[in-house]
Amino acid sequence: MPLPAPELPEPAHADLDSMLSRKFGKEIANYFSGSPLNRVSFLRADHTFLSTAFKHPSTSFLVFSNLQPLFKSPTELAYVSYKDVVPLTGEDPYMQTEDEMISTYNSSKFTPQLIFLGLDERNKNGLLYKDHYKGAPYFAIDATPKGAIQSAAEELAKNLQERGYHFGEARMHMTLPAEEAAIYAEARHLLDWNARNPFCAQCGNPTLSVNGGFKRACPPKDMGSLKGAIGSTNSVTPSDPTERPPCATRTGISNLSFPRTDPTVIMAVVSPDGQRILLGRQKRWPPHWYSTLAGFLEPAESVEEAVRREVWEESGIFLGRVVIHSTQPWPYPANLMIGAIGQAIPEGETVHLGHDAELEDARWFSVEEVREALRVGTSGLGDEAGPEYKEGGLRLPPKTAIANQLMTAVVNGFLGGDSKM
DSSP states (O other): OOOOOOOOOTTTTTTTHHHHHHHOOOOOOOOTTOOSBOOGGTTTTHHHHHHHHHHOOOEEEEEEETTTEEEEETEOOEOOHHHHEEEEEEEOTTTTOOOHHHTOOOOOOOOOEEEEEEEEOOOOTEEETTEEEEEEEEEEEOSSOOOOHHHHHHHHHHHHHTTEEOOOOOGGOOOOOOHHHHHHHHHHHHHHHHHHHBTTTTTOOOOOOEGGTTEEEEOOOTTTTTSSSSOOOOOOSSSSTTTTOOOGGSSSSSSEEEOOEEEEEEEEOTTTTSSEEEEEEEETOOOTBBBEEEOOOOTTTTHHHHHHHHHHHHHOOOEEEEEEEEEEETTTEEEEEEEEEEEEEEGGOOOSSSSSOOEEEEEEEEEEHHHHHHOOBOTTTTSOOTTTTTTTTTTOOOSSSSSHHHHHHHHTTTTOOOOOO
């Protein structure tokens, strides 16, 4: 029997009375948001801070292998300590400043990817930096067995397995508590982005991870390139054999590459009379399983325009008013789901699937039918529905998916986050 879906994160200042909450309802915080960590992003370039945080007794390291996080159980991540990761990282990977790291860059040296995730300010035994920044540091580390760390990573994996830990794909069950899921989402997103961007998009040379794992630089020199610049087409040998060819990323204000986030719209579509909800299904989904429509935001397109375009392309429905409901980070690999609710116009509610072949089916369901399915028919794609579900009934995504929250908002009259069933 599948584990019950975890509770969603509590929105910030949920109990505070305000003009906005009275007018628009309670804010919705979706799964993968609501991290308990203060990211202190302005300290990522401070290597004294990173060095102190890396070695602090309260520091926790979330280990990944092939983007799979370390688990104690399906509902609990496992963290390791400084002494566990030292065989992979060395005693202090932050002993040099960013400028020193860039000036002495050596592409032939392999080091595991580290991400500084933030400080847990609830931990009273955490570090105190500059009399102001307090908390237990959190890092993520890519311990995939490869390169110079292969044997050390394999040994670590063996030791972790003996402790009863295992690597597993969090996406398959999404059963982590909300705060754990948010930490995992930040770590996975950044590890995946770094792994996908080992080379400069402008000149093709290897890049260097800096700023606590949140930026990548294209150094002007490479101590690992003794025969001249990698990829250079110059016939003249440079006077400095470590010098790399000029690169546009080293000019102007910024010489760095930043993590990408792909905005995606996802929308609950309501009929003109407000009594029906449009849902679609893809061919690969289980029988009777439907969800809200979704698609990528395109360049020079507003969120509202993207919602109208995607709905028309996939279902032929024309939308009028569009309102934004809530958002959800989705680290597979780098999406921000922008949840919206749109209402079809009276002369544009006929379903037509002939524009885009993405959906196998799209149809209108009554609000009551969706309400009942939210009560008894929700599950992950690979899981069974609840015990009250009757075969042939509508099946929907679990509450950890923003699609569920959009449908819940509609059946509740657009305000509030709890389903009235």
